[in-house]
Amino acid sequence: xxxxxxxxxxxxxxxxxxxxxxxxxxxxxxxxxxxxxxxxxxxxxxxxxxxxxxxxxxxxxxxxxxxxxxxxxxxxxxxxxxxxxxxxxxxxxxxxxxxxxxxxxxxxxxxxxxxxxxxxxxxxxxxxxxxxxxxxxxxxxxxxxxxxxxxxxxxxxxxxxxxxxxxxxxxxxxxxxxxxxxxxxxxxxxxxxxxxxxxxxxxxxxxxxxxxxxxxxxxxxxxxxxxxxxxxxxxxxxxxxxxxxxxxxxxxxxxxxxxxxxxxxxxxxxxxxxxxxxxxxxxxxxxxxxxxxxxxxxxxxxxxxxxxxxxxxxxxxxxxxxxxxxxxxxxxxxxxxxxxxxxxxxxxxxxxxxxxxxxxxxxxxxxxxxxxxx
Numbered sequence: 004x005x006x007x008x009x010x011x012x013x014x015x016x017x018x019x020x021x022x023x024x025x026x027x028x029x030x031x032x033x034x035x036x037x038x039x040x041x042x043x044x045x046x047x048x049x050x051x052x053x054x055x056x057x058x059x060x061x062x063x064x065x066x067x068x069x070x071x072x073x074x075x076x077x078x079x080x081x082x083x084x085x086x087x088x089x090x091x092x093x094x095x096x097x098x099x100x101x102x103x104x105x106x107x108x109x110x111x112x113x114x115x116x117x118x119x120x121x122x123x124x125x126x127x128x129x130x131x132x133x134x135x136x137x138x139x140x141x142x143x144x145x146x147x148x149x150x151x152x153x154x155x156x157x158x159x160x161x162x163x164x165x166x167x168x169x170x171x172x173x174x175x176x177x178x179x180x181x182x183x184x185x186x187x188x189x190x191x192x193x194x195x196x197x198x199x200x201x202x203x204x205x206x207x208x209x210x211x212x213x214x215x216x217x218x219x220x221x222x223x224x225x226x227x228x229x230x231x232x233x234x235x236x237x238x239x240x241x242x243x244x245x246x247x248x249x250x251x252x253x254x255x256x257x258x259x260x261x262x263x264x265x266x267x268x269x270x271x272x273x274x275x276x277x278x279x280x281x282x283x284x285x286x287x288x289x290x291x292x293x294x295x296x297x298x299x300x301x302x303x304x305x306x307x308x309x310x311x312x313x314x315x316x317x318x319x320x321x322x323x324x325x326x327x328x329x330x331x332x333x334x335x336x337x338x339x340x341x342x343x344x345x346x347x348x349x350x351x352x353x354x355x356x357x358x359x360x361x362x363x364x365x366x367x368x369x370x371x372x373x374x375x376x377x
Contacts, residue, residue: 008094
C-alpha cells in the first residue's frame with residue numbers, strides 16, 4: 004500500500020560528511036574526491052535502479068557529470084562548517100511500475116527544485132523488499148545569469164515606506180556619511196540569495212509530493228502529507244524501520260514496535276467504524292425526529308384552527324338570537340303580545356260596558372215633556 008514519506012536533511016562538513024562520498028553511495032558509482040584524492044567506490048551496492056542529474060538553464064552542461072558537479076561544490080564550499088548539499092528522501096508508491104515511478108520523480112524534481120535554480124542528482128533504490136525510495140541531492144547555491152555560482156548571501160539597500168534608500172547619518176555632523184571617492188553612504192542589510200532554507204519550503208515540498216503521487220494513484224489510495232494529528236485522525240504513526248530492521252524481521256525491536264502499533268491501529272479502526280455506524284444511526288433518528296416534529300406542528304396548527312372555529316359559532320348564534328331567530332324567545336314574545344292584546348281587549352270591553360250602562364240611567368231634566376214613566 005502506498006505510504007507518504009518525505010524527509011529533508013543537510014549534508015555538511017561540520018558533520019564530517021563529503022558531497023562526493025554521499026553522491027557515490029546513492030548512485031552506486033565510483034567517484035574520486037579531488038580535494039582529498041580518495042576514491043569513493045560503491046559499485047558493489049545493490050538495489051540502485053536508476054540515477055539522473057537534472058540541471059537548471061543557467062548551469063554549465065559539464066555538471067551533467069556527477070564527479071564534476073560535486074567536486075565543484077566542495078571547492079566552492081570551503082569553510083569547515085559549510086553546508087554542501089540538501090537531501091530530500093521520498094518513498095515511491097509501490098502501486099506504480101518502474102517507468103511510472105521514474106516519470107513521477109523526474110517531473111516532481113523538475114517542478115520543485117530545478118525550476119527554482121537547483122542542481123538535482125537523484126537515485127532510486129529498490130531491493131524488492133516493498134520499500135522503493137529516492138534520494139535527491141540538491142545544491143545549496145543558485146547560479147548567476149553567466150553560469151557562475153551565486154553567493155549564499157547578498158547585501159541590499161534598506162528602503163523607507165516610500166521605497167527610497169535610507170541614508171547613513173554621521174552622529175557628529177548629523178549629515179549623510181560620505182564614503183570612498185566621495186560616494187554617499189546608504190543603510191544596507193544582508194539577505195539570503197534564495198529562499199530555499201525557509202521552513203515553509205519543506206511544507207510546500209511535502210504537499211507537492213503528495214499531489215504528484217495522487218495524480219497516479221486511485222481514489223482509495225490517495226496520500227496526505229499532513230500528520231494524523233493535523234488530519235484529526237485517531238491513529239498512531241509507525242516509526243521508521245530502515246533496511247537493517249527489515250532484514251531482521253520480527254527479531255528487530257523496531258519491527259516489534261510497529262507490529263504493536265499496527266495492532267493498536269486496527270482496534271482504533273474498528274472503533275472508528277463502530278462510531279461511524281452509530282453516527283449514521285443518530286443522523287437517521289434525527290431525521291425521523293424532525294419529521295415527527297413537523298407533523299406535530301402541523302397537527303397543532305390544525306387543532307388551533309378547529310378550536311378557533313368552534314369558539315366563533317356560539318357567538319354568532321347568540322347574536323342571531325338577540326336579533327331574530329331564537330324560537331324560544333320568539334314564542335315567549337308571542338305569548339306576551341297575546342296577553343297584552345287580551346288585556347287590552349278586556350279593558351276596551353269593560354270601558355264599553357260602563358259607557359253603555361251609564362247612558363241607560365235616568366237623568367232629571369232630560370225628556371221632561373214626556374213625563375215620568377208609568
